[in-house]
Amino acid sequence: MGTNWSMHDLRHTAALRMARDESLSLRDVQTILGHAHLSTTADVYLVEEESQVIRRLQAHLAELKDRAKRPAPPVAVGYDASDLDVLFGGGAA
Incomplete structure (x- = not known):
């Protein structure tokens, strides 16, 4: 083929x-x-591209910022807080 690529390199790229x-x-x-252990596959092939990590982190921080603006x-005026806890499963009743 005129390159220094091996079949293992192609297998790795496909994986x-x-x-x-x-x-x-x-x-x-x-x-x-054909890996015997899932950890072998995960350790070698679960490689995140830095740009993807940065993009997800930016989206997460934007969501937090948006949530803070909401x-x-x-407040449930006129209702006893303990009744609401029972109704909605909060706190110990």
Whole structure:
């Protein structure tokens, strides 16, 4: 082929792509690769791209910021707090 790529390199590339495919579970990838232990597959092929981690973190922080801007839920005026705990499963009754 004129390259220094080996069949193992191609297998590794295919495995990385499968591990990133949302339609395949890690168990699917383990089975395809023939790994005896799921931890082998996870340790080698669950590699996150830095840009994906940063994107998820930014989305998480934006959600927290948005949540902080939302008004507080209304206070249940005229109801006994212990009755509401019983009704909604909060606190010990």
